[in-house]
Amino acid sequence: MTGQPAGEIRIRDLLAVDTLVPREVRGGLAGEVAPENAVAIAAMVRTDRSRMQVVADRVAAALGCTVAIGGVEGEMAVRGALTTPGVGVPVAVLDLGGGSTDAALLGPDGRSAAVHVAGAGELVTKLIDAELALEDRELAEIVKRHPLAKVESFFRLRHEDGTVQFVTEPLPPHVYARVVAMTPDGPVPVPTRRSLDQVRRVRRAAKRRVFTVNALRALRRVAPGGSLRLLDFVVLLGGSALDFEIPDLLAEALAPHGVVCGVGNVHGTEGPRNAVASGLVAAFAEEA
Amino acid sequence: MSTERPVAPAVVVRYAGGHSEVLRQVCAGLEEEGVPARVEQVTGDQGCVALAYAAAGASPLETGIGIDATGAVAVHHAALPRTAPVRTVRADAGSAEHRLAGGTAARVVTIQPLR
Numbered sequence: 249m250t251g252q253p254a255g256e257i258r259i260r261d262l263l264a265v266d267t268l269v270p271r272e273v274r275g276g277l278a279g280e281v282a283p284e285n286a287v288a289i290a291a292m293v294r295t296d297r298s299r300m301q302v303v304a305d306r307v308a309a310a311l312g313c314t315v316a317i318g319g320v321e322g323e324m325a326v327r328g329a330l331t332t333p334g335v336g337v338p339v340a341v342l343d344l345g346g347g348s349t350d351a352a353l354l355g356p357d358g359r360s361a362a363v364h365v366a367g368a369g370e371l372v373t374k375l376i377d378a379e380l381a382l383e384d385r386e387l388a389e390i391v392k393r394h395p396l397a398k399v400e401s402f403f404r405l406r407h408e409d410g411t412v413q414f415v416t417e418p419l420p421p422h423v424y425a426r427v428v429a430m431t432p433d434g435p436v437p438v439p440t441r442r443s444l445d446q447v448r449r450v451r452r453a454a455k456r457r458v459f460t461v462n463a464l465r466a467l468r469r470v471a472p473g474g475s476l477r478l479l480d481f482v483v484l485l486g487g488s489a490l491d492f493e494i495p496d497l498l499a500e501a502l503a504p505h506g507v508v509c510g511v512g513n514v515h516g517t518e519g520p521r522n523a524v525a526s527g528l529v530a531a532f533a534e535e536a
Numbered sequence: 537m538s539t540e541r542p543v544a545p546a547v548v549v550r551y552a553g554g555h556s557e558v559l560r561q562v563c564a565g566l567e568e569e570g571v572p573a574r575v576e577q578v579t580g581d582q583g584c585v586a587l588a589y590a591a592a593g594a595s596p597l598e599t600g601i602g603i604d605a606t607g608a609v610a611v612h613h614a615a616l617p618r619t620a621p622v623r624t625v626r627a628d629a630g631s632a633e634h635r636l637a638g639g640t641a642a643r644v645v646t647i648q649p650l651r
Contacts, residue, residue: 400647402615418615421622421640425647437649 261292263367265457270381281381288375290367290458292348319528322352322362327530328523329483330354332512340470340479341512342463342498343523344488346370349459351466353479363469367458369488375454380440380447390436391451394429395492398444405435408448452493459494460501467507476505483512489520546574547641548595550587553577555607561631562601562609565638571597571645573638581605585621588612597645601637609637613644622650 268283300317308315329341343350346369352362369392377388396408402418405428419435427444428435438447464476472478482502488494489511499509512520547566551559559575566573576594578587584602588610591600598614607627616622622644625637636651643650
């Protein structure tokens with residue numbers, strides 16, 4: 249993809265997740281499928297500076313300005329996270345992105361540590377796509393992002409928490425009696441024969457197997473002495489911190505270690521996104 | 537008016553006549569899903585949607601099918617707006633589609649995803 253020969257690519261981190269994928273039964277006459285064990289793998293590869301320079305040159309050409317490569321992502325994320333109202337040093341941050349989960353720690357002595365581990369939002373989407381046999385990445389993304397509901401009649405739907413909602417306009421026939429994802433644009437049907445509970449379980453399991461596993465292993469690497477008990481609180485950043493249940497799942501996983509976590513709010517207005525960008529701007533402004 | 541016996545639950549099919557094959561397929565679609573049907577022969581030149589809406593109103597299951605004089609089919613539910621049927625099938629759509637219309641009505645009753 250980057251034009252590098254395969255021999256030069258070095259894998260730095262690997263996350264393997266057990267999963268089930270539907271496979272067609274060989275010799276079956278009616279196209280039967282059976283779930284089979286599979287392993288989903290996310291890998292992190294080492295990038296070198298020359299690759300970054302290619303990107304920088306392209307950006308410079310497109311925008312017509314000078315582009316400098318600077319900063320370490322983890323440190324910049326910490327800087328961004330510190331602009332969240334109420335956050336002070338020492339602080340640990342978790343950046344839940346699309347491809348990687350990053351953890352960084354800024355100690356009271358001003359020293360910082362950062363690690364990147366493979367596997368994040370994209371892997372969750374892939375797992376949901378594979379386990380529900382949707383074969384539609386966009387739809388898997390919708391299932392990942394929005395709570396589910398079941399349409400029980402033309403005017404009534406039951407949300408995944410059990411509450412019933414009545415609507416005044418009749419629901420369209422293509423969602424009738426189906427499991428739907430409640431997007432802001434209205435219900436989107438999930439083409440599966442599974443029940444709402446089963447779809448919900450698949451979705452939550454995918455998130456748990458990627459994000460909580462990665463959060464724990466990334467935080468252990470940056471924590472002093474590798475002990476999570478020595479961390480006080482963790483600020484969650486990145487697009488996946490906006491998810492409706494990932495922060496809860498992480499809080500649940502971190503609570504036994506005495507760690508409190510909360511979603512960051514960069515500059516008190518930006519939410520958990522743009523922490524690294526804010527950190528870079530702040531660092532540049534300090535230097536200049 | 538009070539009836540002595542309760543009316544048996546059934547999807548009401550209002551049929552304007554002249555298209556017995558369409559009627560047969562629609563009833564077959566209902567039977568496939570195991571939902572009882574009651575056929576009522578009607579006269580007049582109402583469209584299939586109007587027939588279906590009236591049939592839905594008369595059905596204890598609140599679901600009705602209308603087959604008009606041209607052979608077009610509509611499936612309706614009593615709770616839906618008069619002009620917004622669940623499904624309409626043209627007269628020349630073929631027997632499989634007509635059977636599917638019967639199946640659609642049955643699936644509305646049994647609260648299963650529509651095909």
